[in-house]
Amino acid sequence: MSTAADPPTEADPERVAAALSGADFVRVYARPTGDTLAAAGVLARALDDRATAFQVRTTRDAIVPDGDGTALALGWTAPNATAVPTGDRPVSAVASAVVDRLGVEPDPLVGLTGVVAAGTMPGDGGSGSLLEEAERRGVVRRRPGVAAPTADLADALAHTTLVRTPYSGDAESARGLLDDLGVGTDPADDDHRRLASAVALDATDGAPEQAVAATTRALHPHETPTGPFATLEGAADVFDALARERPGLGVALALGADAADAAVDTWRDHAARVHDALADPTTGRYDGVFVARVETDPSDASTLPAAARLVRDFASPEPLALVVSDDAAAAAGDGSTDATAALRAGVAATDSDGDDDADGADVVGDARAGDARFTGGDVQAFIGGFREALR
Template sequence: MSETHTQTVDPDAAATLATELATAPFVRVYGHADGDSLAAAGLLAVALRSRSVPFQIHVSDDPAGDLTDPDTEPVDDDSQTVLVTSGRRDVADHAMPPADDSRPASVVAAAVSRELGVDPDPLLALAGTIAAGSLPGTDGSGSLLEQAEQSGLVERRPGVAVPTADLADGVAHSTLLSGPFSGDTDAGEALLAELDLPAEPAEFDDEDHTRVASVVALETSTAETSTPKAADAVETVLRPYATPNGPFATLGGYADVLSALAAETPGLAISLALGAANVTDEALDTWRDHANAAHRALQEPITGRYEGVFVLRVETDRPAALPTVARLAQQFRSPEPVALVVTADPVDGQRHAAAAAAADDPQGLAESVASVATEFGGTAGGTPTQATCSVGGDVSDGDLIAAVREALE
């Protein structure tokens, strides 16, 4: 049985949006670069393609800004624009989810898909739900989980949520975890070797999966860098929904890959959603590269604690990994509500920063960070709980940190 879901989708709102899109000569979808928005855009793309409605999808850190950019190609009066984000949504014809709706965008997109007469992929929708920080079966996703369970698409079991059958690979590269084994496949293999498990994960029974979950949870929550809330964060990775016939081993693993693709190559995720052949391996390679960069950045940061903000100066040449670094720092390391990550050195002539706050403690990060970008003549984007910023390389990391702290206050 699925867990009780706390909300249901407004059928009238979904029906109204579906009607508008079904009759549109062209639909432009602008999505934020996160796993939930990406899954929602993918669900919408599948439905529009099935209805032979031409569409274009654009994913970025600042979709609202891109939509209103004067250099953006003009939108035909008869075209419909859909903004898929939990950030600013008042600049498009339609918002997903609506501004007063706290449900994941994937849940709303699935409802719109049904109204368009197209059955949504429950695995993609549920993976997007997890990427949004919700549990399958909650926040309006109950019917999706029920459908997946009844169709045999998912099966809950003990263990950890990773996208690969190779658990050492999955645990080492997971960006849902931050522990001593993160970014180190050899350490992941050594961790599992101590458990004397069967040679193949396919031979694991529930007890084997439970032992894996226990040691991963223990190592993660007791790491030297972990804060007490790390124990709560790791809970979301335990007792996963296995997906025997899905593109990845578990729903949580699917969500992890979507989030990595959103930051690195969103077009690949859209191709995955549209059913393109032979893209799973490429998606996993992207996920591994993204995870390695994020975990490397977290290995030896210079940290500072201020009232309300935990700052990490990191070394990285991959700015796309910074939102993941900030999220992991917030979930597993930060003793303050907000984690702020700043590159110690400029990358390609730009100083980069990313901030993350707990989903249940929104800080209006996008607005705060945008004000800092304006101050320094840079660019920014994000949502109430995550934001990114790029400014000129002549701005010092100290000045950028001070400006963000002041904006948050």
């Protein structure tokens, strides 16, 4: 079975704006990603500005629940809702275009946070106007160095999930690096540059070629002097963690709640578990996919999407990376093959009753990335089904 990905689709901002403009009540259902959480924040702020009642929640369901008002799906296509699916542009960039057509100025900092969380550079993917407005307002400015949500650089180096280095998950080693480089608590631009050079070397040494581009996204960050986090890229890392661990807190943060401390605590715990999962994986290379078998608790299923992204960017010689544990899996690729379709095939292969009910499994995602949760499955059967789907 081939899993060649269909060309990404993209919502028409005019159509979505028309669906929302006359609504008395909007129910927003976002997939659990940093991009869609930010998109929900952009839209909810606009709805609030227009005095339109709304409700926001994240979901892994295949359809939105019945209810009053207008239903809006963010990051996926629902048969019973207006949708802004993933596509060529980040969901948050499309949401910002929708807001603009509603006659409201989108919040550029929240929108750009989603753009970065989608793996896109600020200003790209249709976000040029957001970056221009953010720069005009003075809410972002570039500086040398490494992306971080806080001013504590050792904390950032140890817990970021934007790169994978020898000190990932190890704050003591990160502090040792800073000491060796002579980078103190109030670094000058030259200190930031030395640190960025060291991180770039450590992240790409022996790594596949795509690691260079991935590392670039974590360097020369956009400082956010008025925002809740130190840099835009650090904020995106936090939003991704919140989407997986505490989506309600993420929604509140996207709406402007004073929740940065709790958000950073969640990010730190999430990142530590991501890096711990990748500390000693069993790996295998197959035609089209690089597999990392990890040992995690069931409660750590939320860490596998970030782990799969890191394996794709910093370890995989193949276009698709799969991270799998006893009861969960996540895949990340370049979109040339459908990662989520392959996950569904893997889940179907573990069905001991032979029902082949992959559609009923808890699998969400798109062509580029997805994750699956299953119980009582045979991991080898899962990997075999996943690989078979790539043929």
